[in-house]
Amino acid sequence: MVTNKGLSVSKNQIQRLPMYLNHLKKLRDAGFTQISAPQVAKDLGLHVEKVKKDIALVSSSLGTPKSGRNIDDLIADITSFLNYDEITPAIIIGCGQLGRALLGYRGFDEYGLDIVAGFDINPELVGQDLFGKTIYALEDLPMIRKKYKVDIGIITVPGSAAQEAANALVDAGILAIWNFAPAHIQVADKIIVHDENMASSLAVLSHRLSAKMSSKK
Amino acid sequence: MVTNKGLSVSKNQIQRLPMYLNHLKKLRDAGFTQISAPQVAKDLGLHVEKVKKDIALVSSSLGTPKSGRNIDDLIADITSFLNYDEITPAIIIGCGQLGRALLGYRGFDEYGLDIVAGFDINPELVGQDLFGKTIYALEDLPMIRKKYKVDIGIITVPGSAAQEAANALVDAGILAIWNFAPAHIQVADKIIVHDENMASSLAVLSHRLSAKMSSKK
């Protein structure tokens, strides 16, 4: 368990922080200057206690009873906690539909992520520019990784090619993998793998829906 | 909490089932006919006890000590539990990069999901066909929903348009929303919302990475 201020930070808490940040920015842009935990909880549909603890965890200042906290300060605290003010370079393997969607997604700037290059095995794609980013052949991976000091690799290849892509990333010296391919990849323990599993997500949604439908009958 | 065979089914368990299914199919295609919980646990890097419980939950037959279960039977059981053998129609709002990636993703077939139509506010896109699916104007939403009896709506619009898209879906009679937009949407309690939050995912990955980096120093 990772710690901050001597308190442990859970995965769930880290997941909630970008949601708070997003909402706080919206409130700030709407002209608000103060925010309280009960307000955030109400807006996002969360329990107050959870929000209070999450905020206390990342905030550099104590809140003021009755009025809460200054929005700008809290935004700055969350931004810094999530390292959004530092630019983290990443590369992406697989420039099909999903790969292109991620390459072209401008929102990553806001999260401090910069996809510096794409890779693909399709010779027709190699050498092309997409959204201002060059697509390279896999053999250039070690070179690009070194050049931009990249630690994060994103996999958006078909499931059947995922393991191969993971191997290429690890061999090139990547430390963390964000895997969008519908396949389990096996890598050394020291490599961090985060699976973005559409099938799992969809399963949860479908199950909730069918539970609802059958309860209605 | 939903129940199966009198046992409760947790969200985490449902998320793991597609991973098992995927892995089992791979093993089946490689020629295996039997599978044991310890084997699955080892392959996917999970605890045996977890896998045993998950499998017992969805399996229609008792496993055989020492040899485990027949792979085909288990695949059939998970497939049926996840309702993958029924086709669930869905529509998608927002046919930008991400929307197209989802529209064109063939893997959804395997999960029983069929995206029957796309919607966009861009008049240049409306009327076009993408991957054999027609893009409609938002005003056609109620008609298409009725025609295909759609319960699931997928949102892939920019964050600023997410609430509007959600409102349109709910007004048209959609029951569940799969939200890929980086924004919290507010809908009636009875509507099921599942957020696919890239920022949250990335935050977890980045945090693990930076924890690792600092521990290395």
Added chain:
DNA sequence: TAGATTGTTAATCGATTAACAATC
């Protein structure tokens, strides 16, 4: 002051992990 909000400590809840008897 009164009351809303804060931070923190305690209770509850649920999921994971451990332990173990049954059995092919």
Added chain:
DNA sequence: TAGATTGTTAATCGATTAACAATC
């Protein structure tokens, strides 16, 4: 038979939720 695997019950762990004193 011996041993691996099963299903199930108990213990542990962590996160959520509840409760409450402090304070602006």
